[in-house]
Amino acid sequence: MMTSISDSLVITKRQLLQLIRIPEVLIFSTIQPVMFVLLFRYVFGGSISTGIPGVDYVQLLMPGIFVQTVAFTLAGTAVGLAEDMQKGLIDRFRSLPISRSAVVFGRTLGDGALNIVVLTVMGLAGYLVGWRPSSGFLNVLLGFGFLLLFGFSMAWVGVLIGLSVRSARVANAAVFIAVFPLTFLSNAFAPTTGMPKALQYFAEWNPVSTMVAGCRELFGLQNIFGVTANSWPSQNPLQMSLIYMVIIMAIFIPLSVRKYINTASK
Amino acid sequence: MKFTTMSTVKSVIAENLVKTYDKGKVTALNGLSLDVEEGTVLGVLGPNGAGKTTTVRILATLLTPDSGHATVAGIDVIKDPDKVREVIGLSGQYAAVDETLTGWDNLVMFSRLYHLSPSAAKKRAEELLEQFSLTEAARRPIRTYSGGMRRRLDLAASLIVRPKILFLDEPTTGLDPRGRQEMWGVIDGLVKDGTTLLLTTQYLEEADQLADDIAVIDHGTVIARGTSDQLKRQVGGERLEIIAESQDLQKVTEIVEKVSGGKAAVDQGSRQVSAPVTTGSKALIEAARSLDDAGIHPLDIGLKRPSLDDVFIALTGHVAEEKKEEEIVDPRARRKKKKK
């Protein structure tokens, strides 16, 4: 058990080293979400009204962008693993006397850790354009913890995708197709009330929505974008999000580890 | 304990390995059996697609065969892969190292994954870089390395814990002659230190040079097995060959036929007379003496033994193909090729 943890940490460290050796990766993976913050803040910020006096769009927007960004964690995971497989590194790892989950655990931990940097930079950028969470330091911290956990669980989905596709490019496309609609069919950027009825139900149960609503709560806002019905997820977004994360991990961790063990380089 | 006459230990045994890909459509191994005696080098020689990589991957626990049985250091590779991984080193056909990291980073990482302490890992990385003449490039990312340097680093990474049994899949494919010589030197050193080695190659010369024993494989089975001398003999023994001036050819032919006791082949164009002989250098001396007695000075005289190329053609009916340079650095090139 101890060795399996230290094996995982060696893999995690490898990823952090990669970031030091090629800093562009880190730079671009933070620029993109910051760009989103600025675009949404200034392009839609003027035209979308929150309907609450004294609360401007940026307060609602930031949790949405945070969740979208960590949801895309799985892109990095999937692409990274697909590349390792293409280059034969996974083969080499599999020929080493290390625990069978170390490589994938190390990877998800590393991708989770990368989110700390990204969220910090985004938070600062948000602050500069007027984001002011009103719930106190501890709650804000809790919110970020929540986001990190979500990123970590999404990374496990990425492991399965990365190990299943034929190349890194396919991984990237697959992730985009899966995650992009999910983040927009939600309450992240606009009220769900404007959607057709069927989409509204989807949006309400969408884990991205419950995460966004949960974060809004933790950052001191009412979740006004998701109140189309009195459904349980919109009433209890934090609990629902936790349940989702547990479900995701319960399904994807064993599947991913099994896939890793049985996988052969392509 | 009773004394047994069995004096050799088999470090690697593969019995009747069968492996198919694409749901049985592609048969990669078709009942392949081989073994490697402890402390020796087995060269697995075969053309593209013969099943070399598949064999290595099964023995290195990366792949499970459809049927058959294999042990490495007496450990069953299918039942106990974790134990096998502790005693083997593997350097695959394509250098498998992290390209974004430096040579140093890679070796320290792999040392840590072999459970060396942080300080031991650094020390080992240092040693290996030195041993493989990579000290100068140690702090450069692998993507700036030449093909030969990558290959050496990859081999270094498989030697971290000084494995008793080493698998090398085409260690010199794509290297230039100098790189190949260097690699041979390194491999020779390992073998002298007592490493048991299974090495695949498409280069007949390489098998000849490095291997104690050679298994020729084609279409997933071993089609010949033995030392390079034995294989050459299997194809046909030595030939006595003499090249002489045209006016002497008649007389030379008589001498060759007398020495060999058979019919000689005469090629007027190249002025060469040759015939199979069974007595080796004795035949050569005898022929030389007779020529001298007859006052004939041949332009060239020699015993020609069949090359492994000849062996290959005789056994498989086709020539061993050589691969292009680019393939070792870019696995994608190979994938394209395989799709065809």
Ligand SMILES: Nc1ncnc2c1ncn2[C@@H]1O[C@H](COP(=O)(O)OP(=O)(O)OP(=O)(O)O)[C@@H](O)[C@H]1O
């Ligand atoms: N992942 C795979 N999927 C489908 N077919 C495969 C796969 N891997 C290998 N094969 C096929 O199995 C056969 C044996 O392949 P293998 O890679 O073992 O040959 P090899 O002797 O190593 O060849 P090379 O000299 O080109 O490396 C080939 O016909 C190859 O096309």
Ligand SMILES: [Mg+2]
């Ligand atoms: Mg091969």
